[in-house]
Amino acid sequence: MDLTELVEQLPDGSVLTDPDLTASYRQDWARDPDAGSPLAVVRATSTEHVQTVMRWATAHHVPVVPRGAGSGLSGGATAVDGGIVLTTERMRDITIDPVTRTAVVQPGLLNAEVKRAVAEHDLWYPPDPSSFEICSIGGNTATNAGGLCCVKYGVTTDYVLGMQVVLADGTAVRLGGPRLKDVAGLSLTKLFVGSEGTLGIITEITLRLIPAQPKQATVVATFSTMEDATGAILDITRSLRPSMLEFMDKVAINAVEDAMNMGLDRTAEALLIARSDSPGAFAASEAATMEAACSAHNAAEVFSTEDAEEGEAFCAARRFAIPAVERKGSLLLEDVGVPLPQLPDLVNGIAAIAAERDVMVSVIAHAGDGNTHPLIVYNADDAAMTERAHLAFGEIMDLAIALGGTITGEHGVGRLKKAWLPDYLGEDVMELTRRIKHALDPDGILNPGAIL
Known part of the structure; x- marks a missing residue:
């Protein structure tokens, strides 16, 4: 594919094609072994740049995988062969309005940077993933991230008032805004929160803030x-x-x-x-x-x-639990949640699966809302153990569904969990999801292979 036209329409240095440079954009923290090799990586700095990429991609039928900081845990930012990885890591503006208690931010800012900026105005942005120091606010919005304080304060969607999003054909639309009460029309803002880049690329987010904790x-x-x-x-x-x-x-x-x-x-x-x-x-x-x-x-x-x-x-110590356990071997990271009364059954069931499959499974949890993170530890060089680990991965999700729970509470479905989504949602909701995807992305170029 000739990239000359795309390169000419973007600032110098925006398009990376050197394989040594693009290799670091192939996977997120989930380290999907099936990650492809992208045609190029585009480092956007504005909504207009994202529009340019999507118009070019639509014209040439090239898939585009949006990427934030790459800290995702479900393979949602896995590159595909011959596609574009469009990273928003350089989109880092923020404007804070202490009167309305809102902040308008670009997606490349890290969660921790947003927290520090609003704290200067005695305000607080509550969602706090354990990886808050390294995950981006755009990625948080795309996956509807949660965190440690969600038991009381809710998840990302509870703080997103509006956004600007670029659709598959390059159209940029504004949804919602800095109004605490706004119910005119369909709730399209919420549709894009948690959509994992499959419906559009978020280039600006209006966040609700609250007084300092x-x-x-x-x-x-x-x-x-x-x-x-x-x-x-x-x-x-x-x-x-x-x-x-x-x-x-x-x-x-x-x-x-x-x-x-x-x-x-x-x-x-x-x-x-x-x-x-x-x-x-x-x-x-x-x-x-x-x-x-x-x-x-x-x-x-x-x-x-x-x-x-x-x-x-x-x-x-709790925030460091996943990196600490990862030092013991390769990890398959779960994100299953159940209604609180079923939490004991989930924990005991996970222990039984670990014993049956003869693999180590560490359980950490946002226990107050029933969201657990079973961490399956295995030796990736041991083929038999790797197979047992993957079997345990699926059995834990099956267990969560059987207990009335969910296959993901905050990390997203991505590519690693999509096989279990039909069992969780049911075929009628899956069909509705496909119809929405097709309406907004008829050529299927936005993050293909994620969720669906």
Whole structure:
């Protein structure tokens, strides 16, 4: 394919074709082994550049895979052979309006950068994936990312008021805007949140902000059995809505301790990190309620603090759990969620699958909303173990569906989970999804192979 026309329409240096440079854009963090080799990588810096790419791609029937920071965990940004990888990493503008408590941002900004910028105005952008320091706000929007505080504050879609999106034919449309109440017409903004680049490419996002988070009280508890830990989780969520309720199993505890040397109890089967940010004395009161719930379920140790640095150290340990476990081998990363009452059955079922398939599966979780991240650890050089790991991957998703849960709570479907989407959605909803995709992308050039 001759790229001369495309190169001439874009600023110098925007189009990369050197295989040594494009190779780093073939995969996201999921490291899809079936990733293709792109024809080129385009580093856009404006909506107009994205329009140029899509007009050229439509005219020449070339697939386009949108990409943010490449931190995705489901293969949503996997390159395809002969296609364009269109990265928004250089689109980094932000404008903050403290009066309306909104921010208009380009997709290349990292989540952490948005948080820091709005904090200068005593405001807060709540969604906080564990990878918030390295994931982009565009990728967060494309996957409807969640995070540690979602149990109380919700996920990305709850903070997206509007966006600008470029469609497959290069048309740029504005949806929503800086209005807290806006119900005219169909809810098209929400349609694009979580669409993983299959319906359009998001080039600007209007975010809702809230006042800065109050001081938090943190409770940390260890348990000698999974049953006690999950029982404490259910009691806590039955009594109140914490601002965070996180879970780590023994494998994750030890992996984090190996890396961070925090003095975590290596003998514990489970660790809970819970927080309250209720105003004034209510935070201490809620922390006491959470302590009591943990003690009632035989916690081996319960620790409580209102010291911000001390509490943040435990949160940092939880955020580092996936990279820490990854040091033990190759990973298949799950993102299954169930209704809270089914959480014990999910955890026990995962343990049974791990034993049956003879693979290590570490479970970490946003326990307060039932969203778990089973991490399947295996030796990629061992063909038999690799096969068992992939079987366990599918069986865990089947288990989640059987328990009334979902195959993804926040990482997206991408390419790695799409085989299980029909069982989760049902054929009628799958057909509706295909019709929407075809209406917006009739040639199927936007992120082909993702979701559908």
